[in-house]
Amino acid sequence: MRTYTAPLRDMSFVIDEWLGAPSDWASMPKFSELDAGTAAQVLEEAARFARGRLAPLNASGDLEGARFSDGAVRMPEGFAAAYRDYAAGGWPGLAAEPEEGGQGLPQLLNVAWIEMLAAANHAWLMSPGLSHGAAECLREHGSPWLKAQYLDKLVSGECLSSMCLTEAQAGSDLGLIAAKAVPADTRQEAEPAYRITGTKIFITGGDHDLTPNIVHLVLARLPDAPAGSRGLSLFLVPKRRESAAQPEMNAVTCQGIEKKMGPKASPTCTMQFDGALGWMVGQPHRGLQAMFVMMNAARLQVAMQGLGHAESATQCAIAYAADRRQSRAVGSAAHAGQPSRADAIILLPAIRRALLDLHCVAEGARMVGYWLAHCLDLAAAAPESGRREEAALLASLLTPVAKASFTEAGFQSASKAMQVLGGYGYMHEFGVEQTLRDSRVSMIYEGTNEVQAVDFVVRKTIADSGKGLNRLLDVVRKEAEAATCDETRRVAQQLLRLCDQTAAAAAALIAESEPDPELSYRVAGDFLAMVDILLHTFAWARAFRIARPLADSPFYARKCETARYFFAYRLGDFDYRRSLVERGRANVLPHVNPA
């Protein structure tokens, strides 16, 4: 049976030591009252909630699933009670502004919290998961009247939200969205309303019984809208119209929920809008821009899901491997002639390889992911404009890389952990098979990982002539310059090599994209993976530099050991991906004949 414990020690290592966040907070008026101790306290409480209230509902929620009948969704036993506690604890507004009723804490603590929620109960997280992004979107683009209606309800958790983008014919390609919005003839509301008509699919939390109202953020087309994605406007469509004289149901209904592989306790709804009343968020035809605020928040959250899955899979695998006795490890007592008994499989080399890989992935993603979140905080609240700009640039580059690579890592970690557990791993009761199923969706939603790769390579690297990437590489190179001894200098040399090769590969892609416009699409996934390994190498180099002088305490000793394993075994992954980019440069790709 899985028992998830939040890795608080490692989290504070990343926040306090690796990032040095507390000293940054001190420099930012917004966070100047926050210190490492308070942050640790918040995370301790969060860990108690995740472990005590959510983890126990993970397997039962999966078995029971969300149910649909008579047009409404019923959540599994215990989900609503946990949600009430969550709202009562002030968790929905963790990173929201104090003037909206939020706690004003940094994104950095919010993502650590999301990591815990995802690890403890991915399906449960799905329901409140979009509120933060919806609130951000409304804050930035909503009219004062609309904000007054809904913002505090989102922040307090009184109201949850959904993100209505996908239609049957429009998934990765939002330009194909067909839902329509026409000005409403009603005059009962304080500002112009619209009637929204269309069918949206794959809508997470489109209906449920956690909150009486749900705020749907819906992409649709005005009558005069141009074709394609530049003709989309964003509308807020509530399940109930509370601003009406008498609260009444809106013309939006859940038509059913999907039968799917994972997050079974999270309803994936088909939503029908039949002239439902809504209000515009942002400008006409600029809905995608407004939605991107929510989508970027969602992408970061999905990345953290990957990290949460990697962590929980790692914990499962280690606990099992330490306990399970099977076969003799080379060099153990039996080989010296003792009677045959078995060793704990944690001694077997194949298992140690798996466990060390799992550690590298989860701890590496934690450093990179928290860095991304900290960049968002700096982008929003650093006092110097240059630092804000740099942080925003880094966050924009890191988001697609983290979304694609962490979610792939979460899934592959679950599979690796399952292999450690063998037959038991395939059974429901050990929890890993659920992690494997649940983690798989994160590679698909909020933009498939292929969409992330195109975003990173085509939009953020090539269109920008590599300027952003070069600034990222400058940050990495600075770490190399900080090497303090022979061993860290050897690591630094590797890190510089990876930077130079990444820069060269990017330069080649930029130069060749004009004569060979398909090139960047051909190699996008491998280039993203290459940069991901570079980022992990950067993360481990810094972790190693920090931990090495402290290695007489067990935590730092283990950190050094994992770092050394990473440098010894995992750097070849970079060369492999780089070779695939090279192969893609040298070779066109045939078309595939479906017959």
Added chain:
Amino acid sequence: MRTYTAPLRDMSFVIDEWLGAPSDWASMPKFSELDAGTAAQVLEEAARFARGRLAPLNASGDLEGARFSDGAVRMPEGFAAAYRDYAAGGWPGLAAEPEEGGQGLPQLLNVAWIEMLAAANHAWLMSPGLSHGAAECLREHGSPWLKAQYLDKLVSGECLSSMCLTEAQAGSDLGLIAAKAVPADTRQEAEPAYRITGTKIFITGGDHDLTPNIVHLVLARLPDAPAGSRGLSLFLVPKRRESAAQPEMNAVTCQGIEKKMGPKASPTCTMQFDGALGWMVGQPHRGLQAMFVMMNAARLQVAMQGLGHAESATQCAIAYAADRRQSRAVGSAAHAGQPSRADAIILLPAIRRALLDLHCVAEGARMVGYWLAHCLDLAAAAPESGRREEAALLASLLTPVAKASFTEAGFQSASKAMQVLGGYGYMHEFGVEQTLRDSRVSMIYEGTNEVQAVDFVVRKTIADSGKGLNRLLDVVRKEAEAATCDETRRVAQQLLRLCDQTAAAAAALIAESEPDPELSYRVAGDFLAMVDILLHTFAWARAFRIARPLADSPFYARKCETARYFFAYRLGDFDYRRSLVERGRANVLPHVNPA
């Protein structure tokens, strides 16, 4: 919705052209009446059965699942009727001896048939799946009386069988098995009987309602047995004792079935033996040897499951990609200023990469897997003893490689196909999510893939001082010598490089195994993967040499295109795995601290 069609054209390409099996059959008295036309006819009929009778039960069987109540397992709707047709059609005895009622066809056709069954309905295949191996085990090791009782029933399909090895504390390590066998005091049977006591877990098909009787092959310890795996004896324990004057139930009961991720229509049983009557198969304390006959057959079958999953995932992905319109492909009409519409995603580079990878994997595994099966036929029936011996050696080397690599490929192919389908792939109705779940178990059972790697590297390569591996490499080198033009010669050069590097890596492992006894365990998985890519390169080199002169017909043109993609994009996988073996040689592996 998935509609599986057996790839008969590719199967006959591998059997007739790549292997040249018909001319080998002509030289073997056992198969001398078989020709390519008859073989193709058998496979056509098999394909009709797989598509018409089994594929339609795949999703429904998954949803309904096997059910356990009142000590008995009920199979999903339609499974028993399909089984009756299967037995009536003579399929259980496809490769069994004619004197036992079998059809005497080669293993080669049997594995093609298993590929189809696994692709159409993995869960259904699980029930009859062990019969072939059980029959082989009984044929080789059973007493004449025992054979007379059960062999023809297994061959006719009147009776199914289970393989009772695993106990809660004994999975990968069979030496820990605790089940006991004592001589029975009963005199009612024709030869000495034993009473078997113990609990076996994870028993596929331990109970079901497809056949009235089930033959359990059970590993247990005699009273005087030494500890460890050399103290195990094998017993045949029937569910009903039909040889008794009055048929009566034996003291073996199903205690329940597991809740697991996949093959939900295949019951995974806990079996309780309470002094159940059984008869010994083979010699006392030599049970594992007898069981190995069954285990090797099972490993080959599990390898074919991986191939079947890879094939069905590929078919799903291609059908969907050809149909689904989303975004514009670079260079398509829209980019020349036409109004925005979408292209079929099969035109997008990331999708083409995925589809070409899928093709490479499924077609490559087919060539390697069928070669392995053909080696078994040659080992059993080639007229020249040298050829028999060489074929047996190759089959013994290829079995663990195929089991580990094909099953990994089946799972990763399912995941890759899911990514092509995006959100739809995660939903039950498109079939891919079931393939992903079902395929995952094949990496675990019949010896985890880690166990296969140790078998291949430690037992079959290092213990043998690399002699077997070198003979395998000789076969591969011969293909390189057959190159016919500049393009095939360039491929041949690559193939020779891979052979040389494999030989060098093996030599280094052999030389260093004594000073560093953990080394081979540390790198086993990567060395196996390296050899797997070598085998695929060999397979594609030969396929390319055959197809190239025929490329004005579409089948061969496509084969050449896939081969060229493989050579251009996939050979780096070998270098990557080789670099991991090198890293493992150079670096010891730290121990993992569970705390």
